Amino acid sequence: MKIGTVHAFPAIAIALAMAGQPAQAQQTGSQQPTESGTPWNPEELPVQTVFDYGAKDEPTLVCAPKQYCAIALQAGETIQNLAVNDEHWSVTPTTYGAGEFAKPVILISPREAGYSDELTISSVAANQQPRTYKIKLVSDAKQYTHLTAYRYPPQ
Numbered sequence: 001m002k003i004g005t006v007h008a009f010p011a012i013a014i015a016l017a018m019a020g021q022p023a024q025a026q027q028t029g030s031q032q033p034t035e036s037g038t039p040w041n042p043e044e045l046p047v048q049t050v051f052d053y054g055a056k057d058e059p060t061l062v063c064a065p066k067q068y069c070a071i072a073l074q075a076g077e078t079i080q081n082l083a084v085n086d087e088h089w090s091v092t093p094t095t096y097g098a099g100e101f102a103k104p105v106i107l108i109s110p111r112e113a114g115y116s117d118e119l120t121i122s123s124v125a126a127n128q129q130p131r132t133y134k135i136k137l138v139s140d141a142k143q144y145t146h147l148t149a150y151r152y153p154p155q
Helices: none
Strands: 049-052 061-063 068-071 077-083 089-096 104-110 114-126 132-141 149-152
Touching: 061 068, 061 104, 077 089, 077 104, 089 114, 104 114, 104 132
Parallel strands: 049 149, 061 132, 068 149
Antiparallel strands: 068 104, 077 114, 089 104, 114 132
């Protein structure tokens, strides 16, 4: 999937359904019951998994059908290309925020359980350095990670 310009959206859809338990808003600590597919602001979600950019081992992201897994990249980064088996996965790039605070987010959902594929993301960092991410995607019937982010080495 070739990406031209990624547009900023006021909010992105990230589904929360934590094993049938109510989701908790991070900032207020209040409980708000949700159903699968409820859109949430990524800043209200705790990051469940952090991958180290440039690590030797390829990270694995587990996703479930009818749920969104999200990968947040570094603010100011621009997604250039996404490569994945489109028959097995729905992959949607979007941006949260605007200007220098724009953060690219990739929403991923498998079409069915039982798939294992690789997602390759090509991007350009805010400092104009090219980046490539390779992530092993695994689809599970029930388990999934809501939000994943990357930790970057000092520049």
